Amino acid sequence: MRRQNYRTRAVILSVLLLVILMAIYLSGIFITEDMILGSFLEAKLPPDFQHFFGTDALGRDLFLRTLKGLSVSITIGLAASFISGIIAVLVGIGVACGSKKTEEAITWVIDLFMGIPHIVLIMLISFALGRGFWGVLIGISFTHWCGLARVIRAEVLQLKSEPYVAISKKLGKSGSWIMVHHMLPHLTGQILVGLILMFPHAVLHEASLSFLGFGLSPEQPAIGIILAESMRYLSTGMWWMAVLPGLLLVILVLLIDKLGHLLRIIWDPYSSQG
Amino acid sequence: MPLEAKNLYFKFQKQESWILEDCNIRIEQGERVVILAPSGYGKTTLALLLAGYLKPDKGQILLEEKQLPKEGIYPVQLIFQHPEKAINPRWKLKKVLEEVGEIPEGLLTALGIEKPWLDRFPGELSGGELQRFCVARALMAEPGYLICDEISTMLDTITQAQIWQVILEEAEKRKLGLLIITHNRHLAEKVGSRIVELE
Amino acid sequence: MWIDENKMKCKQQKLLEIHNLSLSFQRYGTWLRQESLEVISNLDFTVDKGEVVAVVGASGSGKSLLAAAILGILPPNAIVQGEIYYQGTRLTARLQEQLRGRDFALVPQSTTYLDPLMRVGQQADGHRKPRPTERRKKIFEKLSLPEKTGKLYPFQLSGGMTRRVLVATAMLTEAQLIIADEPTPGMGVEQALEALQMFRQMANEGKSVILITHDIDLAVLFADKVAVIYGGNTVEIASSRDFERGEEGLRHPYTKALWRALPQNGFEPVWGTQPYAGSCMKGCIFAPRCSMRTWECEEKMPPIRELREGEVRCYHAT
Numbered sequence: 001m002r003r004q005n006y007r008t009r010a011v012i013l014s015v016l017l018l019v020i021l022m023a024i025y026l027s028g029i030f031i032t033e034d035m036i037l038g039s040f041l042e043a044k045l046p047p048d049f050q051h052f053f054g055t056d057a058l059g060r061d062l063f064l065r066t067l068k069g070l071s072v073s074i075t076i077g078l079a080a081s082f083i084s085g086i087i088a089v090l091v092g093i094g095v096a097c098g099s100k101k102t103e104e105a106i107t108w109v110i111d112l113f114m115g116i117p118h119i120v121l122i123m124l125i126s127f128a129l130g131r132g133f134w135g136v137l138i139g140i141s142f143t144h145w146c147g148l149a150r151v152i153r154a155e156v157l158q159l160k161s162e163p164y165v166a167i168s169k170k171l172g173k174s175g176s177w178i179m180v181h182h183m184l185p186h187l188t189g190q191i192l193v194g195l196i197l198m199f200p201h202a203v204l205h206e207a208s209l210s211f212l213g214f215g216l217s218p219e220q221p222a223i224g225i226i227l228a229e230s231m232r233y234l235s236t237g238m239w240w241m242a243v244l245p246g247l248l249l250v251i252l253v254l255l256i257d258k259l260g261h262l263l264r265i266i267w268d269p270y271s272s273q274g
Numbered sequence: 275m276p277l278e279a280k281n282l283y284f285k286f287q288k289q290e291s292w293i294l295e296d297c298n299i300r301i302e303q304g305e306r307v308v309i310l311a312p313s314g315y316g317k318t319t320l321a322l323l324l325a326g327y328l329k330p331d332k333g334q335i336l337l338e339e340k341q342l343p344k345e346g347i348y349p350v351q352l353i354f355q356h357p358e359k360a361i362n363p364r365w366k367l368k369k370v371l372e373e374v375g376e377i378p379e380g381l382l383t384a385l386g387i388e389k390p391w392l393d394r395f396p397g398e399l400s401g402g403e404l405q406r407f408c409v410a411r412a413l414m415a416e417p418g419y420l421i422c423d424e425i426s427t428m429l430d431t432i433t434q435a436q437i438w439q440v441i442l443e444e445a446e447k448r449k450l451g452l453l454i455i456t457h458n459r460h461l462a463e464k465v466g467s468r469i470v471e472l473e
Numbered sequence: 474m475w476i477d478e479n480k481m482k483c484k485q486q487k488l489l490e491i492h493n494l495s496l497s498f499q500r501y502g503t504w505l506r507q508e509s510l511e512v513i514s515n516l517d518f519t520v521d522k523g524e525v526v527a528v529v530g531a532s533g534s535g536k537s538l539l540a541a542a543i544l545g546i547l548p549p550n551a552i553v554q555g556e557i558y559y560q561g562t563r564l565t566a567r568l569q570e571q572l573r574g575r576d577f578a579l580v581p582q583s584t585t586y587l588d589p590l591m592r593v594g595q596q597a598d599g600h601r602k603p604r605p606t607e608r609r610k611k612i613f614e615k616l617s618l619p620e621k622t623g624k625l626y627p628f629q630l631s632g633g634m635t636r637r638v639l640v641a642t643a644m645l646t647e648a649q650l651i652i653a654d655e656p657t658p659g660m661g662v663e664q665a666l667e668a669l670q671m672f673r674q675m676a677n678e679g680k681s682v683i684l685i686t687h688d689i690d691l692a693v694l695f696a697d698k699v700a701v702i703y704g705g706n707t708v709e710i711a712s713s714r715d716f717e718r719g720e721e722g723l724r725h726p727y728t729k730a731l732w733r734a735l736p737q738n739g740f741e742p743v744w745g746t747q748p749y750a751g752s753c754m755k756g757c758i759f760a761p762r763c764s765m766r767t768w769e770c771e772e773k774m775p776p777i778r779e780l781r782e783g784e785v786r787c788y789h790a791t
Contacts (some may be wrong), residue, residue, distance in 0.1 A: 007507075163359045166327055171374055171415055172347035181373075185364050280714035312661035316632040355632075369758070386746050400533020427658040430531045430687050431734035457633075457661050460690075460736035 007266060014262040017255050021074065024252065034136040036060050036068065036221060044233070047240050052193015054240040062226070064247040069223035070252055072216070076137055077202040077256075083141035084202075085148065088186075092152025096160065097175065113146045122205055123214045136215045140202050151218040155190055159183050189267040190247045196260035207249060223249050232268060275302045275338045275360055277324065277350060277419045277451055283332035293319050297333070299453075299470070301419060306445065306452040308466030310459060315472050317455045318355075321423040324453065325352035337418065352415040355424040357404035361396045367407055369394040374414040381410055384440045402433040409437055419451040427457070431461055438465055487561075488681045489520040489543070489650060494555035496538055496547070496705075509552065512538060513705040515786075517777065525682040527692040527713070529731065530702035531747045536685045537582055541651045543683075544577055544708075545569030557708070559650075578648035582655040582685075584635040587627040594623025597642045612641045612757055618666060633659035640668050644675065651675065653684045657691065657763070669695045669752045674719060685760045689716070690735055698783075704747050704758040707777060710784040724785040757787070771783045 038059030047054040053062035095106045113121070126139035159165055159182065168178050209215035210224025218225055223245060230241035282297040295314040299341050301307050309317055322328045324335060324349050335342060337349060354360045361370050371377045371392075385406045396404060405425060412420060422441070426434035444467060445452055456462055496513040513535040520526050529538050540548045543557060543564055558566045559572065569577075585663065588596055594613075598604045613622055616637040627635060640656050653672065657665040665688065672682045673695040686692045693699060693716040701709040706723045715722035719738075720729050745762040756771040757763070769788055776791045777786045 125303075162362075163354055164362045167354075167360055167411075168373065170326060170348040170351065171411075172345070173373070182362055288608060292742070310789075312633065312664065314634055318632075386744065388746060400531075400747075402532035428532065428655065428687070430529070430534075431689065431731050432742050433532060434687075435734040435736075435740050436744070438740070439584060457659070459734065464736040464740050 010262045010265045014259055014266065017163040017259045017262070020255060021252075021259075023069060025071050025074045028068045031064050031068045031071075036064050044238060047244065051221050052186075053244040054238075056229065056241055058108050058225075062241065062245060065221045066223065066248050067220040069226055069245070070248065072171060072220065072222055073203045073206050073249075073252075074134070076140065076206045077199045080140035080144065080202040080206075081195050082138075084144040084198055085191060087141070088145040088148035088194070089152060089191060092149040093143065093156055093179070095149070095153045096156035097179070110146045110149060114141065118143050118203055118205065119208060122209055123212070126209060126214050131214060132217060136206055136209055139209070144202060144205075148191070149188060150196065151194060152187060155187060156183060159186055189264070192267065193260055193264045196256065196263060199260075200256045201241075203249075203253060203256070275303045275422065276419065277453075278339075278399070279320070280336065282323060282330045282335070283321070284316075284323060284328065284330050287314070294323070294330075299324075300462075301451045301453055303418070304449040306442075306454065306465060306467040308454045308456060308462040308469045309472065310456065310462050310469055311327060312457075318423055321352055321421045321455060324419075325350050325421055327352065330471075346426035347415050347417075349417050350419040350421065351412040352417050352421045352423060353407050353408050353412050353425045355427060357401055357408045358396065360408050361404060363396050364372045366393055366395060368462065369393070370396075370407055371411055371414065372414045374411055374449040378414065381413060381440075381444075384443070385410055386436055402429045405429060405433070406437060409441060413441075416448075417450070420445070421453045421455070425455070426461070434461075441465075474570070487519050487682075488522045488559070490557075490558040491516060491518055491539075491543075492556045493517060494539075494542065494553070494557065496535065496542055496554075497552050499550040499552065506728075511705065513542075515706050515774075515777075516702070517707055518700045518710060520681050520683060521697075522681055523676050523679050524698070525684055525696045527684045527686060527689070527696035527699045528702060529689050529692065529699060531687060531704075532687070535648055536702055536704045537654055540579065540654050540683070540685060543569075543652060544573055544579060546573075547711040574638045574646070574648075577671075578643040578646045578651045580639050580643045580651065580653040580656045584632055584639070584745075585724045586639065587635065589627050592624055592626060593630065593638045597623070597645060599642070599645070601645075604742075604750075609641065609645055612644050612671075613637075615671065617664060631659075633661070633664065636660060637664065637668065640671070644671060646734060648680065650681050650683070652685070654685045655687065656684070657686060657688055662691075665691055666694075684764060689731060690737065693717070701725060703727045706758055706786060706788045707784075708759065712783060715781075715783060724780055724783060724790040725759075725787050726763050726765055726790075730762075759787075 038055060038061065040059050042055050043057055043059035045051055045055045051061050051063060053066060056062055056065070095103050119144050121266060122139040125142060126135035129135040129138055165178060165182050168182055206215060207222070207224040207227070211228045212220045213228070215224055216222040226245045227242060230238070230245070233241055277300070279297060279299045281423065282294050283292055284294040285292050297320060299307070299320070306310070309320070319328065323330055326342060368377070380418055387406050387410065391399060391403060413422070420441070426437060441452070444450065454462070454465055494513060494516040495511060497509045497511040499507055499509050505637070516539065518526065528539065538547070542553055545564070547553065558575070559568070562568065587593060594606070594609065597609050598606060609623070614620070618634060618637055618641070622630070622634065622638070630638065636656060636659050640653070643651050643653070651672065656668060660668065670690060672684060676682050682698060684692055689699070693713040696713045698710060698712050699716065700707055701711070709723070709728045711723060711728065716732070720732055723729050723732060733739050733741050734743070743762050748758060748761070751766055758772060759776055760766045760770040767789070775786050775788045777784050780790055
């Protein structure tokens with residue numbers, strides 16, 4: 001086969017990654033509660049061909065539980081990055097185009113948010129909202145926008161100093177017209193990539209929050225819960241309960257990260273011509 | 275309907291000395307004024323002030339004895355030295371012209387802009403080709419005054435002559451006032467009706 | 474006029490030879506298709522020791538890319554064919570890397586090449602030890618840069634001053650070959666003459682200069698010969714004495730058109746625009762705009778041939 005050019009390879013690889021992610025997500029939807037219902041006869045089995053990841057203390061199949069958990073993680077990650085993204089875009093553009101006062105005020109808020117460790121803030125918000133799915137979702141959404149907002153602000157400020165933007169103004173175009181036609185096309189790539197790179201963060205935070213007991217409730221098959229439960233059995237040599245679900249989580253996060261970098265290559269026509 | 279700058283003072287923030295100090299200039303309608311001066315005399319700054327890209331610290335700029343509008347199409351248009359920066363790199367050139375309005379075929383032909391260029395991106399054209407678009411765009415805005423800040427310095431002589439021929443023709447036809455900034459004395463003598471030399 | 478004996482002695486030695494250079498870019502077309510776009514084809518010229526060669530031509534004819542090709546600083550998607558010899562050795566990427574900054578110096582076209590966070594005097598001095606501060610000051614003075622210039626940061630300089638600083642930086646090096654890419658725009662005539670005179674002087678001391686420029690009228694005063702490039706092709710190599718005789722002395726119709734378009738020589742443009750080197754023309758690249766064209770010109774690209782001690786790529790030149 002002829003060696004494909006860089007961009008084609010990036011496209012093929014990202015489609016592949018998307019398919020894998022979709023597969024994980026969909027499998028989680030099709031796995032029903034009774035498929036995970038275990039029996040005590042099969043409790044604490046090491047991995048074999050019947051149970052790829054072994055079973056847990058209640059005899060539930062860990063592979064199915066992990067998939068289900070990751071699927072929940074993906075949902076939360078997607079929704080949280082999306083909400084964060086919207087906040088980031090609004091704030092970023094607002095700061096760059098607003099008056100000096102608003103800029104100072106919002107920059108101060110951003111610094112405040114970034115100054116507090118993420119996990120503490122998410123725990124507070126989630127706890128205040130009564131934990132569970134919505135607590136986690138809102139907690140993560142409201143803490144992950146700062147970085148992207150800063151990037152967008154810097155980008156807009158730079159665009160504003162471009163001669164073609166100044167010229168557009170002198171050609172009688174309004175601020176909003178310039179924003180839509182001149183600036184957004186430049187920002188779309190940044191925003192898209194920023195969103196995707198935010199996604200693994202959100203997933204990891206969801207997992208750690210549930211692990212610490214401030215997130216999803218214990219009866220839900222969340223990855224954080226699985227890992228928290230496995231801790232009790234780790235000292236008795238039941239390694240599979242922690243290692244295999246943990247490994248799958250790491251792989252998922254790496255895949256998404258890779259996807260973000262690939263999209264950057266595809267999007268930016270100047271970055272790579274090889 | 276003259277364009278006038280009265281007692282202009284300008285400096286960038288925190289800089290100690292004035293870039294422009296008590297600067298006065300008056301351009302009549304249909305007049306072609308050339309400013310001929312070595313670099314570092316604030317010529318570009320004057321161009322940016324007159325075209326409304328900068329605000330003077332003191333003094334005023336008047337068109338027909340009136341302040342210039344804050345919104346809408348500015349009646350004084352500026353063509354920059356470097357066309358690469360004056361055009362959005364993500365826009366096809368057709369859109370660059372459509373930003374101002376309907377594309378006048380005649381003007382494109384006169385400037386030697388070829389049809390296929392309209393569907394290209396700016397990165398695929400040379401500086402000389404892009405500058406033609408900048409000239410077309412500025413003329414399409416139908417300004418009363420046009421400021422040309424070293425617009426042909428980076429171009430070969432043939433392109434330079436082509437572009438100037440169009441600008442001079444249009445200026446004649448529309449009774450445009452021109453302010454031309456250049457280092458090239460021969461060019462100044464060819465295109466200007468009045469030469470202002472700064473020493 | 475500017476040729477002295479010293480230069481005649483080392484004249485015969487070729488410093489740089491370019492044979493049949495072509496250059497194309499791999500770029501993405503619609504969606505994922507990759508296509509190659511030829512920007513330079515059939516480029517030949519030589520630079521002798523102690524010589525100033527002016528390279529003139531339309532903007533977008535590939536002049537700046539030529540400089541990048543010699544220095545080996547083309548973007549990774551560029552494909553170079555043909556040969557470049559430096560002092561008889563064929564240039565490779567490795568050799569170019571060694572020669573850059575030592576034997577080759579560049580005066581870049583864009584004024585953004587200066588480090589924005591470093592005082593320009595310090596930048597001009599570079600890493601050389603001991604610091605050539607005294608010599609630098611003299612060069613600054615010659616280029617009529619005020620004494621305090623060395624202490625300024627790039628953003629405090631005007632366009633013309635920046636260019637003079639870039640010229641001074643190249644002059645401070647020990648390079649054998651200086652490639653100046655549009656060094657004069659933004660300078661007044663006196664300063665431009667001063668800068669060009671300094672290039673001339675460097676050549677008289679045995680160095681070589683490639684001067685890429687649009688200011689033909691100034692360049693011919695200082696250059697030994699002029700290479701005219703159109704659409705990525707060398708169309709004429711003329712001695713600068715030919716330009717003194719005006720149109721009569723020139724060979725290619727494009728060179729004549731360039732000369733005629735100068736404000737002091739009629740300011741008369743030829744209509745039409747330059748085609749791309751890779752625009753699949755089988756005939757002469759200037760034919761569509763040429764008043765002398767015949768069927769022959771539209772059929773086949775004329776080869777470069779010798780004519781009156783110069784070279785020309787035209788069937789009809791006399």
